[in-house]
Amino acid sequence: MSVPIIEVENVSKSFGGVIANRSVSLSVPRGGITGLIGPNGSGKTTLFNSIVGYHPIDSGSIRLEGREISKLRVQEIARLGLLRTFQATRIYGKMNCVQNMLISIPHRKAGFFDMFASERGEVVERAEHLLAFVGLYDKRFLRAGSLSFGQQKLLEFAMALMNEPTVLLLDEPTAGINPTLINGLIERLKRANTEFGITLFIIEHNMRVIMNMADVIYCLAHGELLTSGEPGAIQRDQRVIDAYLGAH
């Protein structure tokens, strides 16, 4: 594997005495798909939140492409090209899908007058292309809030792609999605990885999905890193099985 794009080193985070992450270290290799698994309450989402700047961490260091980001705020990290999607899908409900896409353009170098820009030809084309990519082209003028949950999830994914991130953190992308559509989603995630060159870091409960996609998987339990390795090795690891079954 090449140089890691995200390096997490000894990160700890507790909420009023409850330890959510204890000295977690992991690294996400550039260009690959990395999985993060673990039973409920094992601190996966907390770790995601720490990485994207949602809350301060107690100790440790987080680096994106070698740059320390553990003190930066959400917006600044997003502008560096590290984006996340939410477990409970979040889109702009009262705007239509195209508008949702148009406002998701990258804001890396946005100056004052870009606020009032409105030349949209190329951007609209890209938005429509990406909507077609996730299969929402026919619904592009529908109000986003009126879409079904699964469609909103796809829209959120398309919005993330519109932002041209270098890394995308996905929090349970298949949760709540109709099982018959999961294969399509897996295929799109893989294509985003190969065609757009976006590094993916995915929390997932559905073992079939994550084993099928990831190159490397990290497993958290009780806020600590339990083990890591290739999907096959993880699947056979007795400690992982124990963690999921509740034994400790």
Add this chain to the structure above:
Amino acid sequence: MNSARLQPLTYWLLLLIGVAAPMLFPDYTNQIAVLWLMIVFALTWDILGGQMGYNSLGNIFFFGAGMYVSAVTQIGLYYDVGMYTSAARTTHIAFSYSQYFTGFALGTVTGGLVSAVLAIGVGSFVFGLRGPYFAIGTLGIAVAAAELVSSWEWVGAASGISLPVFPGGPETQKLFFYFLLFALSFILLLFLRWLYSTNFGLAINAIRDDEEKAEGMGLHTRGYKRTALVIAAFFLGLSGAIFGNMTGFIEPRDIAFPTTTFNIFMVLMVLLGGKGTLWGPVVGAVVFHVIKEVTWTYFLGWQYVTLGLLIVIIVVYFQQGIVGWVMEKYPERFGIQIAPKEPEEIPRTAGLATQPGGAE
């Protein structure tokens, strides 16, 4: 056919009405002038309240600030302000023709600009507040301004300032201010029509729908919020300067910072007309102004009770507003499309949003 094609016509019609109104109803020139002011109020409030989802209860602060800044500028150009305000009660101070108009033009522009600058400061304070705290915080700023100006002798304290007298006949004066207020509201309307069509419009709508998501996508939310407030403040400052000169006398509590009248009218007009639409505030302002003028005439003494009742009724029973109601009824006329309800989908209740049971 559809609304897009009707639009240019609507603006021409409005222009025509604006120009013709004082000739058709010369007795009501002042009332109609105030109507244009109300439209400015409603449109500026809607930038934050409707389009961006930040409900302010203190926008009147910028109106009063513009009014006082322009008054001080107009007087300060030719006299010492402190002496003017203390002497104004005893002697009549005259301004020449050119002094008046130079002062007025300069004062109005300064009023608008200073309000805009103040908005940057106010913004850095209030935008850290969310929800009801934002409303209370902005209200606090407006009330504090009224109190401070009331005890500031240099600007005449609670007894106010008499502004330079318009150097012309009463009819000319009426028409002069009428057309200024009309032009201001018309320009504001065109400006907002353009503004909402740019990325700025999308961005503030995104902040309204989900600010945390917008931050997560790297949007410069702080910059957008501050700019929105600055724009509102600039136009309110201009309107304050013009209105102050129109009435000829200003004082802090009832004219410059009237927190329970003009200030609350802004909110009501927008709610009545329809939040977050371009034309809603205009419709709301017209309807509200007519209702208000009628009740003020026929329920004299009871007008404020009526106002309170009106607030309650609008807020409780008719919050989507006139334009909002029409849009809900005929969404396709406004280019809004809503996904048809899919019967196989399991309905989700609001509280269960984190455990989605729905599918495609």
Add this chain to the structure above:
Amino acid sequence: MQQIIGNITVLEAAPILNLGLLIDGLLIGAIFALAAYGLALVWGVMNVKNLAQGDFIMTGGYITWFLGNHGLHPLLGLPVACVVLWCIGWLLYRVVVSKVITRDLFTSLLATFGIAIVIQQGLNLAFGPDTQSAQADLPTWELAGGMITIPATRAIGFVFAALLAVAVIVFMKRSRMGQAIRATAQDARAARVLGIDTEKVYSFTFCLNAAICGAAGALVAVVWNVQPFMGTTYSIRLFVVVTAAGFGNLPGVIAAGFGMGVFEQFGGFILGAQYQQALIVMLLLIVLAVRQLQNLHLRQAVQ
């Protein structure tokens, strides 16, 4: 400015005056604490920020004053004010508050603001804009050679406020309804699942708060005075108290109520009574600013 410094020197020269102001502040603060408790109750249970709180107080005050003019002793007027306010609260809940309780917070804020305007203007039309005070004909005690004066009314007001507060707190702890209210405040959905009629709880809470305001208003009319437009000042005061303490923090609300009373006495003495309103509003802005600093996301931008 000179006058302000002069006043501060007076306080330094005569320390006993400080004690007088402190006692006065505590006596009045008790009433603030009582009314603030009611505001915190509605805020916490129903998530409604009642901007008409101060106007409820004024209504209670006017009822007591009005009955006093017709021969009823103000302290007997207090229970009447409670009952009348309870009924007004019930009516307002049915017609207005119950309709906005599930909507966004700005809606309920605005609705109660509308109620506030109606009450203010109604009182103004009914009783005129003058300041009124209920006469209780009670003596004024003098301590420290006349340097400290304690009107008996203020002491009685303090005792009443304390008794009422204790009664309400015991009620909340012991009675079934009190327990239901607390359960609803914690998690309305869970309470509903467990068979608590939350609609009834909301209605009761709002009425209880109105009655508390009625009592506080009666005390205000006796120890101080009432005026139709003074309600807004009370609303802001109570808002400051509850925001500073946090609505879930009952001892904090009571302490902040007393603090408010003392702060105002000293502020009024040093700056002069005409700055009272400005002082309260400034305090509001300061409290909001401090809250903001506390809630600020701790992640800071490097450089």
